[in-house]
Amino acid sequence: MKRIMRETDQVNFIGEWNVPNDRLFDDLVNFFEDNKHLHKKGVIGGNKNLNLEKKKTTEISIDPIKLKNQQYYIFKEYFDELLKCYNDYKEQWPFLKGKFKSLDIPSFNLQRYLPGDHFSQMHSERISTPTMHRVFAWMTYLNDVKVEDGGCTEFMHYNIKINPEKGKTLIWPAEWTHAHAGQILKKHKKYIITGWMCFSFN
Structure with missing residues (x-):
């Protein structure tokens, strides 16, 4: 992986990397398309509300315990890549070293956006008691989307818009400061894998 350095004087705590593993990301897209029986409409918040005006997407939610099954082996490879990014994130912010002896990754999502799909409601990842255990959010774009085709991720407080590029991986704090x-999406399809790093309950 290669760290992306954004030209700005404003500290934003958003980690960005290019992960050069096209075969892995193609395999994740293929997993999504080959498992239509697992597809569901994207929902919002801990109460699992369906609101197509705020969020319209199709997703597969995966419990990490399933990674023990051979069918899900590809996700172990993905998390090896994500761990490299997280370790580099701690190099950027040494305060984090030793602060979190371990963080858990709970159920995570593979998502597909078709033309007209979105998650256009500005939101953050820790906004209620049920989400208080979230420390970081993470996401990887699994395919390229042209700037003019839309689908970018916008962090409102930093005036940052990130265009989907295959292998681009983000880690950011779950707080309200990182509302996004x-x-x-105007054309084509957009695929991502996304989830959280959380305090362990053990």
Whole structure:
């Protein structure tokens, strides 16, 4: 992986990397398309509300315990890549070293956006008691989307818009300071894998 350095004087705590593993990301897209029986409509928040005006997407939610099954082996490879990014994130912010002896990754999502799909409601990842255990959010774009085709991720407080590029991986704090939204996709398809790093309950 290669760290992306954004030209800005404003500290934003958003880690960005290019992960050069096209075969892995193609395999994740293929997993999504080959498992249509697992597809469901994207929902919002801990109460699992369906609101197509705020979020319209199709997703597969995966419990990490399933990674023990051979069918899900590809996700172990993905998390090896994500761990490299997280370790580099701690190099950027040494305060984090030793602060979290371990963080858990709970159920995570593979998502597909079709033209007209979005998560256009500005939101953050820790906004209620049920989400208080979330420390970081993470996401990897699994395919390229042209700038003019939409679908970028916007972090409102930093005036940052990130265009989907295959292998681009993000890690950011789950707090309200990192409220963000996914703009409407105008053409083609967009695939991502996304989830959280959380305090352990053990």
